[in-house]
Amino acid sequence: MSSQPTPSERPCRLEPLGTDADTLCRDLLRYLELGLGQDAGQASPLAVYTALGLTLRDRLAQNWKHTSELRRQQGGKRAFYLSLEFLLGRALGNTLLNLGLEEETREALHRQRRDLPELLDVEPDAGLGNGGLGRLAACFLDSCATLALPVTGYGIRYAYGMFRQEIHAGEQREEPDHWLKHGYPWELKRPERVRRVQFGGRSESYRDGQGREHRRWVDTRDVLAVPYDIPIPGYRNGIVNTLRLWRAAATDIFDLGEFNAGAYPEAVAAKNEAEHISMVLYPNDSSENGKELRLRQQYFLASASLQDVLADWTAERGEDFRDFAERHSFQLNDTHPSVAVAELMRLLLDEHGLGWDEAWSITSRTMAYTNHTLLPEALEKWPVRLFGHLLPRVLEIIYEINARFLRQVAQRAPGDTALLQRLSLIEEGPEPMIRMAHLAVVGSFSVNGVAALHTQLLKEELFRDFYRLWPERFNNKTNGVTPRRWLLWANPELSQLISQRIGEGWREDLAQLSALAPAADDPQFRAHWAEVRRNNKARLAALVRAQTGVELIPEAIFDVQVKRIHEYKRQLLNALHVIHLYDRIKRGEASQITPRNVLFAGKAAPGYFMAKRIIKFINNVAAAINDDPDTEGLLRVCFLPDYRVSVMERICAATDLSEQISTAGKEASGTGNMKFMMNGALTIGTLDGANIEIREAVGPENFFLFGLRAEEVARLRPQYDPRQAVAADEDLERVMDLIQSGYFNPFEPGIFDPILHALLAPQDPWMVLADFSSYKHRQSDVAALWHDQTEWQRQSVLNTAASGRFSSDRSIAEYNRDIWNLQPLVASVPGLV
Numbered sequence: 001m002s003s004q005p006t007p008s009e010r011p012c013r014l015e016p017l018g019t020d021a022d023t024l025c026r027d028l029l030r031y032l033e034l035g036l037g038q039d040a041g042q043a044s045p046l047a048v049y050t051a052l053g054l055t056l057r058d059r060l061a062q063n064w065k066h067t068s069e070l071r072r073q074q075g076g077k078r079a080f081y082l083s084l085e086f087l088l089g090r091a092l093g094n095t096l097l098n099l100g101l102e103e104e105t106r107e108a109l110h111r112q113r114r115d116l117p118e119l120l121d122v123e124p125d126a127g128l129g130n131g132g133l134g135r136l137a138a139c140f141l142d143s144c145a146t147l148a149l150p151v152t153g154y155g156i157r158y159a160y161g162m163f164r165q166e167i168h169a170g171e172q173r174e175e176p177d178h179w180l181k182h183g184y185p186w187e188l189k190r191p192e193r194v195r196r197v198q199f200g201g202r203s204e205s206y207r208d209g210q211g212r213e214h215r216r217w218v219d220t221r222d223v224l225a226v227p228y229d230i231p232i233p234g235y236r237n238g239i240v241n242t243l244r245l246w247r248a249a250a251t252d253i254f255d256l257g258e259f260n261a262g263a264y265p266e267a268v269a270a271k272n273e274a275e276h277i278s279m280v281l282y283p284n285d286s287s288e289n290g291k292e293l294r295l296r297q298q299y300f301l302a303s304a305s306l307q308d309v310l311a312d313w314t315a316e317r318g319e320d321f322r323d324f325a326e327r328h329s330f331q332l333n334d335t336h337p338s339v340a341v342a343e344l345m346r347l348l349l350d351e352h353g354l355g356w357d358e359a360w361s362i363t364s365r366t367m368a369y370t371n372h373t374l375l376p377e378a379l380e381k382w383p384v385r386l387f388g389h390l391l392p393r394v395l396e397i398i399y400e401i402n403a404r405f406l407r408q409v410a411q412r413a414p415g416d417t418a419l420l421q422r423l424s425l426i427e428e429g430p431e432p433m434i435r436m437a438h439l440a441v442v443g444s445f446s447v448n449g450v451a452a453l454h455t456q457l458l459k460e461e462l463f464r465d466f467y468r469l470w471p472e473r474f475n476n477k478t479n480g481v482t483p484r485r486w487l488l489w490a491n492p493e494l495s496q497l498i499s500q501r502i503g504e505g506w507r508e509d510l511a512q513l514s515a516l517a518p519a520a521d522d523p524q525f526r527a528h529w530a531e532v533r534r535n536n537k538a539r540l541a542a543l544v545r546a547q548t549g550v551e552l553i554p555e556a557i558f559d560v561q562v563k564r565i566h567e568y569k570r571q572l573l574n575a576l577h578v579i580h581l582y583d584r585i586k587r588g589e590a591s592q593i594t595p596r597n598v599l600f601a602g603k604a605a606p607g608y609f610m611a612k613r614i615i616k617f618i619n620n621v622a623a624a625i626n627d628d629p630d631t632e633g634l635l636r637v638c639f640l641p642d643y644r645v646s647v648m649e650r651i652c653a654a655t656d657l658s659e660q661i662s663t664a665g666k667e668a669s670g671t672g673n674m675k676f677m678m679n680g681a682l683t684i685g686t687l688d689g690a691n692i693e694i695r696e697a698v699g700p701e702n703f704f705l706f707g708l709r710a711e712e713v714a715r716l717r718p719q720y721d722p723r724q725a726v727a728a729d730e731d732l733e734r735v736m737d738l739i740q741s742g743y744f745n746p747f748e749p750g751i752f753d754p755i756l757h758a759l760l761a762p763q764d765p766w767m768v769l770a771d772f773s774s775y776k777h778r779q780s781d782v783a784a785l786w787h788d789q790t791e792w793q794r795q796s797v798l799n800t801a802a803s804g805r806f807s808s809d810r811s812i813a814e815y816n817r818d819i820w821n822l823q824p825l826v827a828s829v830p831g832l833v
């Protein structure tokens with residue numbers, strides 16, 4: 001007998017996919033012609049992009065599979081990042097960058113007479129987030145994969161992401177963002193891992209075979225959670241982690257009873273109701289208290305994700321949960337997913353039969369909570385009535401957690417009922433509310449803020465009583481951003497210049513940028529630096545021209561404030577300064593004006609009246625200024641519509657001056673500030689959030705500081721008198737008079753009265769006018785420095801050189817060191833892409 005297997009016995013194996021231009025070219029053609037049924041010669045850029053996405057997804061999937069195998073072999077602890085938002089932006093460029101396949105792909109496309117930039121531009125942003133919090137989650141996933149940490153993201157696959165913003169007659173109009181319209185080539189549906197999430201019904205008790213009493217949740221209306229996995233590649237390390245997004249689906253398309261009774265439309269309506277859960281992202285940067293659908297989304301995410309993790313555990317270990325806490329961490333991105341604390345208790349108690357103490361020990365050793373804001377309107381609360389109606393069994397568990405917690409507090413501080421009231425998970429009142437932040441703190445072993453000042457204020461103010469109880473729980477993790485997307489990808493020319501000087505190690509170890517500092521004194525290097533930045537500015541100017549028709553002044557300062565529109569971020573302060581510059585031009589000081597382009601962008605929550613009026617105000621001011629021939633060559637003001645990740649990639653590489661001017665104590669961290677610094681912008685800012693750490697890193701001499709400090713804001717607010725601030729500054733007085741005169745709204749009488757009232761109200765919580773003089777003076781220092789281009793470019797280089805600690809790699813290394821304690825995966829197979 002022959003030892004050779006017969007053809008029918010020969011194992012069929014998957015060969016590694018090629019990554020040379022030739023193979024990529026052929027796979028691309030195959031997807032285009034056979035997968036999508038297109039004629040390669042006639043196919044639209046969108047079709048070619050889709051085929052390229054599928055071609056690259058295959059390469060990602062190889063590493064993906066390998067990463068899961070590694071994780072199983074090494075069998076260590078895992079962490080899970082739970083977030084209602086992941087603001088991913090575009091995937092194509094990031095995939096090429098992280099896999100190192102950009103050159104081969106350009107070549108493959110070239111052979112088909114296609115151009116990469118055109119394809120990059122047809123990809124819609126995956127806008128599953130509002131702003132900083134969602135983008136942080138995306139940067140964190142990139143860093144976890146790059147550090148080879150076994151971290152999985154869990155979120156919701158909204159059919160509609162952040163709305164598209166259009167500007168009509170100066171006002172924001174919201175258009176739905178149907179980002180999945182043409183399919184999403186990067187995701188993989190996992191129908192075999194569907195979970196069932198319960199809503200409604202009631203809780204009842206029953207006895208098991210041994211006569212023990214248990215609770216169960218019955219008569220529920222269930223919704224299916226269908227997972228879609230998005231690959232998250234690390235930077236050139238062969239690791240691909242997973243972002244698992246849940247889509248809601250009806251359990252059965254037809255309710256048989258209703259169907260048989262002839263109520264066909266009613267039966268189909270039930271399907272719609274279920275699928276509503278993952279229909280749309282709430283477009284509010286702070287919160288949506290009281291919205292039933294929002295609570296459904298939160299519970300849907302928490303329950304599906306925890307069930308998913310527990311299913312993996314029991315598949316391997318059965319019902320033995322002794323090691324579970326040592327092997328799992330759940331990081332809660334703000335209070336949005338914090339119902340996970342009670343849901344993990346429910347699953348362990350009701351579904352897995354654990355006793356309370358064991359379940360609580362597991363829960364409170366696996367949950368970790370990141371707080372993102374001190375703003376009172378953003379502190380989530382749910383009416384007990386609504387909660388009990390939607391999640392009756394979960395409410396029981398919250399009551400029990402609260403009862404046990406308050407007993408513990410009462411033992412420590414006997415008789416202090418005020419303390420009990422302050423700490424309780426339930427806020428009493430005519431409409432009792434559940435305080436989700438309290439649930440998160442009580443149920444977590446770690447509570448962190450996102451910048452040093454923010455964490456300090458959490459300890460001293462928002463969570464003061466909790467901090468006294470459990471000081472060891474509190475820690476700071478200053479935010480960061482991924483340098484791959486925000487420097488390497490967004491600014492390739494500057495990256496090349498940096499690498500020529502200090503090598504390429506900074507890509508994975510951003511602290512190495514400090515080696516760039518001596519180059520700040522090298523005239524030739526500075527000249528190159530300035531030239532790259534000029535090129536970036538020309539590209540941004542072209543984008544602004546195409547989008548708005550505004551012609552920016554190429555050689556002038558690019559002064560940029562892009563972020564969500566919110567009163568605390570004080571776009572109004574910037575606008576007042578713009579009006580002041582205009583006023584100076586009109587008063588004959590044109591010769592003393594340093595030319596500037598002032599660029600604004602950002603979305604307002606659709607229900608936030610004042611934010612929308614601020615957009616209108618900026619647009620009217622811009623129109624008046626740009627239309628006045630006296631401003632020619634001196635001042636251009638522009639509101640760029642539809643701010644999003646892909647637009648920020650262009651903007652941050654082209655910014656000279658980064659505006660970070662929030663009222664001190666209100667911005668938890670900020671991350672836009674970090675993207676700008678990395679790309680060599682100078683910052684004008686208050687001592688708020690991570691600005692403080694940015695200033696420390698770069699040195700106070702390289703940062704334009706102004707305004708009240710957080711403790712001054714708190715101290716002076718009770719006696720704040722905005723009219724006094726106006727009276728004390730003639731320039732401000734003229735600015736206010738100009739607005740009051742209707743100069744910016746001649747055909748729309750009174751529309752800016754709400755803005756004037758807010759600025760002039762002694763109750764103005766943002767104290768805009770209090771900081772005007774200080775801001776104006778620092779802005780004139782900015783203008784003076786611009787005339788000394790040697791010194792400006794020197795400080796620009798120093799900003800990039802000092803930006804190393806604002807890499808999200810550093811943030812994640814700290815989360816891992818202090819909170820998760822995961823072992824990095826060690827690649828066992830060489831030759832991965």
Ligand SMILES: *Cc1c(COP(=O)(O)O)cnc(C)c1O
Pocket residue numbers: 130131132133135562563564643644645648669670671672673675
């Ligand atoms: C970075 C980023 C933010 C956060 O900006 P902040 O200035 O920190 O508020 C918001 N939106 C997008 C699209 C971003 O890229």
